[in-house]
Amino acid sequence: MIPVIAIDGPSASGKGTVAQRVAEKLNFHYLDSGALYRIVALSAQFQGIGETDENKLNQLTKSLRIEFKEGKILLNKQDVTESIRSEECGILASKIAAVKSVRDVLMNVQHQFKQHPGLVADGRDMGSVVFPESMLKIFLTATPEIRAQRRYNQLINKGISANINDLLQDILERDRRDLTRKESPLKQTPDAHFLDTSALTIDQAVNQVIQWFSDVSN
Ligand code: DC
Secondary structure, three states, rough: OOOOEEEEEEOOOOOOHHHHHHHHHOEEEEEEHHHHHHHHHHHHHHHOOOOOHHHHHHHHHHHHHEEEEOOEEEEOEEEOOOOOEEEEEOOOOHHHHOOOOHHHHHHHHHOOOOOOEEEEEEOOOHHHHHHOOEEEEEEEEEOHHHHHHHHHHHHHHOOOOOOOHHHHHHHHHHHHHHOOOOOOOOHHHHHOOOOOOOOOOOOHHHHHHHHHHHHHOO
């Protein structure tokens, strides 16, 4: 049996950082499922495919060669690690993520990450749809204001100018879309632990996840 830790939550909640650190500590594989939707969005934008063109999006998703290698994300051998992180790409990813046939193609891609000795997967539907058999499920969140502040700090640290009110509006709009879409909406499953990181450091959040994992492993 391969253990899976599913960490789901809204955008900019810090789940990516926490999931990555937990994977490092346990020496598990790590799946950033949001990156897959961002890659489809980037390619669709590049090829001029509209966010509602289901047939073309399905063909496009099937054709992508995606690799996660040494901390880099490659699309058809090109490094897209940074370019998929823009706000614009995140917003388009959230729109394209509502297309069922895109989700179906990415489902198989995601299942391939489940390998020994274990997997930490982060996203919106890891515990509810993609890995319902997960040994540990976590719903990780923070208030929209804190998430906007964290995103703002991230951008400023990278030397990118940002407006906190615009970021907060983007976050609220993305929450609305991710929570209300028909296909695999973001939701806390009854068997998931709730982790509000608004007042926690990254280390505290990581330690809590490791503690829960050790509880279910024993
Ligand atoms: O986690 P993120 O912000 O990088 O994800 C970008 C978008 O992709 C998010 O707004 C919704 C979508 N997504 C999804 O629908 N299902 C997932 N498992 C992960 C992301």
